[in-house]
Amino acid sequence: xEHSDGGSTVSVRTRNLTHTAPxxxxxxxxxxxxxxxxxxxxxxxLAGSPDWTRACGTFDLPVTxxxxxxxxxxxxxxxxxxxxxxxxxxxxxxxxxEFDEHFPGLxxxxxxxxxAR
Amino acid sequence: xEHSDGGSTVSVRTRNLTHTAPxxxxxxxxxxxxxxxxxxxxxxxLAGSPDWTRACGTFDLPVTxxxxxxxxxxxxxxxxxxxxxxxxxxxxxxxxxEFDEHFPGLxxxxxxxxxAR
Numbered sequence: 001x002e003h004s005d006g007g008s009t010v011s012v013r014t015r016n017l018t019h020t021a022p023x024x025x026x027x028x029x030x031x032x033x034x035x036x037x038x039x040x041x042x043x044x045x046l047a048g049s050p051d052w053t054r055a056c057g058t059f060d061l062p063v064t065x066x067x068x069x070x071x072x073x074x075x076x077x078x079x080x081x082x083x084x085x086x087x088x089x090x091x092x093x094x095x096x097x098e099f100d101e102h103f104p105g106l107x108x109x110x111x112x113x114x115x116a117r
Numbered sequence: 118x119e120h121s122d123g124g125s126t127v128s129v130r131t132r133n134l135t136h137t138a139p140x141x142x143x144x145x146x147x148x149x150x151x152x153x154x155x156x157x158x159x160x161x162x163l164a165g166s167p168d169w170t171r172a173c174g175t176f177d178l179p180v181t182x183x184x185x186x187x188x189x190x191x192x193x194x195x196x197x198x199x200x201x202x203x204x205x206x207x208x209x210x211x212x213x214x215e216f217d218e219h220f221p222g223l224x225x226x227x228x229x230x231x232x233a234r
Contacts, residue, residue: 027230028154035148105222113144 022079022095022102030103033078038063039071040110043080046094047111055089080107139196139212139219147220150195155180156188157227160197163211164228172206197224 033039038061045059061068072092075081079102082093099107150156155178162176178185189209192198196219199210216224 027157027226028152031148031152035145035152037145040144103226106226109144109220109223 017076017083017085019082020077020079022099025077025079025102027103029078030080030106033074033080034106034110036071036074038067039075040113041115042071042075043094043107043110044113044115046081046092047096051093052084052091054092056083056092057089134193134200134202136199137194137196139216142194142196142219144220146195147197147223150191150197151223151227153188153191155184156192157230158232159188159192160211160224160227161230161232163198163209164213168210169201169208171209173200173209174206 034043041061042059046054056068056072059068061071063071072081072083072090076083079099080095082095083090085091096107151160158178159176163171173185173189176185178188180188189198189200189207193200196212196216199212200207202208213224
């Protein structure tokens with residue numbers, strides 16, 4: 001979903017990480033990203049921690065390492081999270097204000113969802 | 118998703134049609150239902166017509182008759198539409214107020230989406 005046209009670059013690359021701004025995300029991509037319960041768990045966990053304090057490895061997820069990386073990549077591509085590397089850790093931030101601006105109410109529904117039983 | 122416990126029946130059966138009340142729908146089921154572009158097209162079309170004026174056959178959808186029936190069944194099970202049969206026609210109503218109450222903002226995002234290109 002990286003995209004640039006002339007002078008205006010709408011995606012930001014942090015080292016090797018491609019980010020998509022929420023304003024560039026389609027409703028389809030947002031719904032696809034939020035349609036997975038593991039990804040919603042990540043978002044709820046992130047919402048409960050200050051920005052840039054949670055490394056990917058600190059999330060308790062019932063998936064393999066490869067699947068975990070895929071989930072974070074999908075969240076990044078849907079404008080839901082921002083990531084940056086610090087040493088060997090990849091830190092995360094929930095893009096709550098900017099996602100809310102583009103998809104009002106959607107993240108609120110996810111964050112209010114009861115944790116998976 | 119039909120469910121009844123003693124005196125309180127939360128789903129309503131109209132002849133052979135099972136309905137689920139939005140309050141009984143999980144976020145997962147709502148997101149799954151809304152994750153399909155054909156189903157979102159049906160909802161946008163319905164929103165533009167008065168209740169109970171649109172028969173299933175009047176929607177211009179790029180799918181077979183069987184797939185069409187499946188999409189309407191998914192929307193019914195997710196608390197998004199109500200249906201009733203009148204003669205040979207199956208009429209539809211968008212359950213906008215009650216769905217909005219349970220999932221504030223979600224249907225607004227779908228209805229505001231530009232039609233598929």
